[in-house]
Amino acid sequence: MNDGASVTDKGRNDPGLSTAELEHAFHDMLLIRRFEEKAGQLYGMGLIGGFCHLYIGQEAVVVGVQLALKQGDKIITSYRDHGQMLAAGMDPRGVMAELTGRATGYSHGKGGSMHMFSREKNFYGGHGIVGAQVALGIGLAFANKYRGTDEVSIAYFGEGASNQGQVYESFNLAALHKLPCVFVIENNRYGMGTSVERASASKELWRNGEPWGIPGKQIDGMDVSAVNTATKEAVAYCRAGKGPYLLEMSTYRYRGHSMSDPAKYRARTEVDEIRQKRDPIDHVRNELLAAGIEEEKLKKIETDVKAVVADASQFAETSPEPDPSELYTDVLVEA
Amino acid sequence: MAVQILMPALSPTMTDGKLVRWLKKEGDAVSPGDVIAEIETDKATMEVEAVDDGVIGKILVPEGTENVTVNTPIAILTEEGETVPETAASATPAEPAKSGPAKVAPEATTAPAVPEKSVSESEKDWGETEEVTVREALRDAMALEMRRDQDVFLLGEEVAQYQGAYKISQGLLDEFGEKRVLDMPITEHGFTGMAVGAALTGLKPIVEFMTMNFSMQAIDHIINSAAKTLYMSGGQMGCPIVFRGPNGPAARVGAQHSQCYGSWYAHVPGLKVVAPWSAADAKGLLRAAIRDPNPVIFLENEILYGQKFSCPVDDDFILPIGKAKIERQGEDVTLVGFSISVGTALAAADLLAEEGINAEVINLRSLRPLDIETIVGSVKKTSRLVTVEEGWPFAGIGAEIVMQVIEHAFDWLDAPPVRVAGIDVPMPFAANLEKLALPQPDWVVNAVRKLV
Numbered sequence: 001m002n003d004g005a006s007v008t009d010k011g012r013n014d015p016g017l018s019t020a021e022l023e024h025a026f027h028d029m030l031l032i033r034r035f036e037e038k039a040g041q042l043y044g045m046g047l048i049g050g051f052c053h054l055y056i057g058q059e060a061v062v063v064g065v066q067l068a069l070k071q072g073d074k075i076i077t078s079y080r081d082h083g084q085m086l087a088a089g090m091d092p093r094g095v096m097a098e099l100t101g102r103a104t105g106y107s108h109g110k111g112g113s114m115h116m117f118s119r120e121k122n123f124y125g126g127h128g129i130v131g132a133q134v135a136l137g138i139g140l141a142f143a144n145k146y147r148g149t150d151e152v153s154i155a156y157f158g159e160g161a162s163n164q165g166q167v168y169e170s171f172n173l174a175a176l177h178k179l180p181c182v183f184v185i186e187n188n189r190y191g192m193g194t195s196v197e198r199a200s201a202s203k204e205l206w207r208n209g210e211p212w213g214i215p216g217k218q219i220d221g222m223d224v225s226a227v228n229t230a231t232k233e234a235v236a237y238c239r240a241g242k243g244p245y246l247l248e249m250s251t252y253r254y255r256g257h258s259m260s261d262p263a264k265y266r267a268r269t270e271v272d273e274i275r276q277k278r279d280p281i282d283h284v285r286n287e288l289l290a291a292g293i294e295e296e297k298l299k300k301i302e303t304d305v306k307a308v309v310a311d312a313s314q315f316a317e318t319s320p321e322p323d324p325s326e327l328y329t330d331v332l333v334e335a
Numbered sequence: 336m337a338v339q340i341l342m343p344a345l346s347p348t349m350t351d352g353k354l355v356r357w358l359k360k361e362g363d364a365v366s367p368g369d370v371i372a373e374i375e376t377d378k379a380t381m382e383v384e385a386v387d388d389g390v391i392g393k394i395l396v397p398e399g400t401e402n403v404t405v406n407t408p409i410a411i412l413t414e415e416g417e418t419v420p421e422t423a424a425s426a427t428p429a430e431p432a433k434s435g436p437a438k439v440a441p442e443a444t445t446a447p448a449v450p451e452k453s454v455s456e457s458e459k460d461w462g463e464t465e466e467v468t469v470r471e472a473l474r475d476a477m478a479l480e481m482r483r484d485q486d487v488f489l490l491g492e493e494v495a496q497y498q499g500a501y502k503i504s505q506g507l508l509d510e511f512g513e514k515r516v517l518d519m520p521i522t523e524h525g526f527t528g529m530a531v532g533a534a535l536t537g538l539k540p541i542v543e544f545m546t547m548n549f550s551m552q553a554i555d556h557i558i559n560s561a562a563k564t565l566y567m568s569g570g571q572m573g574c575p576i577v578f579r580g581p582n583g584p585a586a587r588v589g590a591q592h593s594q595c596y597g598s599w600y601a602h603v604p605g606l607k608v609v610a611p612w613s614a615a616d617a618k619g620l621l622r623a624a625i626r627d628p629n630p631v632i633f634l635e636n637e638i639l640y641g642q643k644f645s646c647p648v649d650d651d652f653i654l655p656i657g658k659a660k661i662e663r664q665g666e667d668v669t670l671v672g673f674s675i676s677v678g679t680a681l682a683a684a685d686l687l688a689e690e691g692i693n694a695e696v697i698n699l700r701s702l703r704p705l706d707i708e709t710i711v712g713s714v715k716k717t718s719r720l721v722t723v724e725e726g727w728p729f730a731g732i733g734a735e736i737v738m739q740v741i742e743h744a745f746d747w748l749d750a751p752p753v754r755v756a757g758i759d760v761p762m763p764f765a766a767n768l769e770k771l772a773l774p775q776p777d778w779v780v781n782a783v784r785k786l787v
């Protein structure tokens with residue numbers, strides 16, 4: 001059974017990311033973090049309403065995965081989707097404008113924080129029903145196979161979502177039909193206020209695909225290189241037509257579940273400790289410094305990222321709300 | 336440059352809060368993510384984090400202050416080495432909290448105007464016909480569309496090797512192979528989600544539910560994933576998919592296998608809902624459903640599968656979704672039905688004719704979009720309306736039709752419209768009780784007698 005299965009795979013035995021790739025990763029992770037901080041700020045100012053699930057703390061996961069993909073590979077995720085979109089190369093302006101419900105947003109203001117899509121970047125959303133993206137994700141993989149391409153699909157979901165029945169229906173279908181789908185569990189330890197220990201009888205989520213022969217690995221999701229190495233392996237397995245693969249990324253979200261979460265279910269010290277010892281951005285920064293990259297160069301990246309985020313926010317705030325006529329459009333495709 | 340730190344809103348409804356505690360003091364350096372203060376709303380205590388690098392230059396609102404309005408400056412952040420400006424006001428707000436652009440209230444929903452239409456408008460003549468069963472018509476429709484478009488495929492339980500639980504997909508596996516005719520494990524939620532995902536990429540799946548009762552396992556994907564994605568994506572991502580299977584009561588199969596989902600699905604914007612009666616309906620509408628770029632619910636009826644009707648033989652035969660058909664012309668009363676109830680209405684019309692009452696019978700064919708023009712046109716002629724359906728009356732299709740007729744043709748009505756519907760109970764098993772629960776032609780006749 002289960003050829004790639006192994007316990008925690010913290011270290012890396014392949015060369016990992018090149019320095020240039022690490023720089024790229026640093027940029028993208030920092031972009032996500034600064035973007036999310038800005039989104040939090042705009043929320044505080046009342047410019048973003050409703051639900052807003054920030055990705056802060058989990059940046060290494062999407063960035064590490066994205067660097068293992070090629071053009072045409074498809075991505076789908078939950079409502080915690082801003083990081084995925086930025087990593088996939090979607091325009092921060094369009095994303096921020098959607099968060100603020102403006103006409104210039106990716107969904108013309110009709111999707112919001114949880115629902116954005118981009119055919120061009122092969123980003124299939126942005127789904128608000130916990131677990132739904134997993135069944136949809138194997139459908140993306142089904143399409144890859146049906147069309148005879150070697151493209152793979154990545155279905156991201158939380159450790160909370162991993163208890164949904166349709167996730168196991170999807171494991172079965174994907175294994176049965178050898179669908180090229182990498183299941184990525186983002187185990188950030190909590191589903192809203194419920195810790196993984198209180199929700200899952202399974203203690204090793206990476207083994208949850210075993211009955212279907214789906215190889216699994218647990219990865220340090222705070223280490224972008226480890227994420228990337230594991231994803232490359234998983235993606236190669238899928239491309240070779242061997243079927244689905246499961247990666248459990250051990251990660252952490254620094255902020256509340258959504259904006260209005262007082263986070264009483266965990267101690268401040270728990271968050272602080274992870275921030276100080278395992279922060280994924282500090283991690284890649286240290287790797288870059290160790291590789292001889294100058295502090296100045298990283299500072300420059302930081303300044304650039306800040307400017308991009310400020311521009312996105314300015315763009316969003318000054319964009320008009322959708323025209324009232326938008327209310328009635330896009331309900332059906334007019335044949 | 337010094338910037339103001341503003342009192343944040345931590346929930347969509349928060350207007351003010353208490354500044355409980357400062358965790359940083361004047362002169363402390365902060366960077367993004369550092370917790371600087373704790374605030375309390377009526378619901379919870381929460382932490383305020385810094386979003387910029389800098390030094391807390393001045394605290395403007397001391398801890399313990401109650402009722403601090405959202406967006407009030409609570410502190411000033413300066414850059415390293417910079418002095419605090421004289422007046423707090425001279426610091427620029429971190430981000431001016433612009434009030435959003437003017438909001439325009441949407442117009443109140445009013446009934447859309449119904450264009451006048453001549454009732455006699457007849458549908459295209461497709462020429463030669465042959466007698467076929469509804470079962471054959473459905474199979475032929477799928478085969479024709481699968482030949483025409485490589486992106487069309489069929490999946491469901493027992494659709495391939497078993498040739499269909501109700502033998503609808505007979506011969507399709509042989510012709511199209513297992514790539515395009517796929518047996519699914521009994522896992523409606525999962526395979527429906529999979530099919531919807533494939534449709535989002537542009538493929539055109541036909542999902543067969545063994546019966547529509549089991550589509551309840553998958554209703555989340557039908558509504559939340561298939562029907563809403565086009566809208567949520569601002570028009571980017573359509574979902575060309577057909578969900579089909581036998582709907583409504585069969586015979587003697589009990590409560591869990593005997594239900595009409597017409598009004599359930601017709602409720603949802605983003606879906607089209609079709610309910611054929613004859614073999615021609617089945618063939619023409621299924622072809623249209625497969626070609627439609629939107630998710631279409633296709634409600635069949637097990638009792639009708641074996642019934643024969645004349646159906647055009649023309650290879651191009653197709654019917655438009657959203658157009659009803661007047662199956663019988665009459666002047667005294669309008670009977671509106673869909674699926675098997677069209678037969679009930681026609682049988683009632685025969686009985687009424689014996690009494691000298693001329694009923695007009697409308698076969699809806701589509702529930703959404705509903706061809707209200709044809710119904711209103713007929714009611715303006717007959718001034719009386721009876722709806723017929725096997726589903727329950729409460730919030731049913733009849734209720735919707737009656738309401739729309741009241742909106743559009745109130746002044747033409749000579750009597751209150753009547754709904755004939757399935758009895759408002761779960762379906763019983765006993766043969767006599769089952770018969771008592773389902774609309775019979777004489778129910779319609781009795782309803783009409785009270786109107787004329």
Ligand SMILES: Cc1ncc(C[n+]2csc(CCOP(=O)(O)OP(=O)(O)O)c2C)c(N)n1
Nearest residue numbers: 080128129130158159160161188190191192
């Ligand atoms: C089917 C369903 N049930 C409940 C919810 C409400 N809900 C939204 S997010 C969430 C927690 C999910 O946790 P997890 O899967 O771990 O993802 P995370 O938020 O940690 O990224 C819940 C219960 C929902 N959106 N959908």
Ligand SMILES: [Mg+2]
Nearest residue numbers: 158159190191
């Ligand atoms: Mg979680």
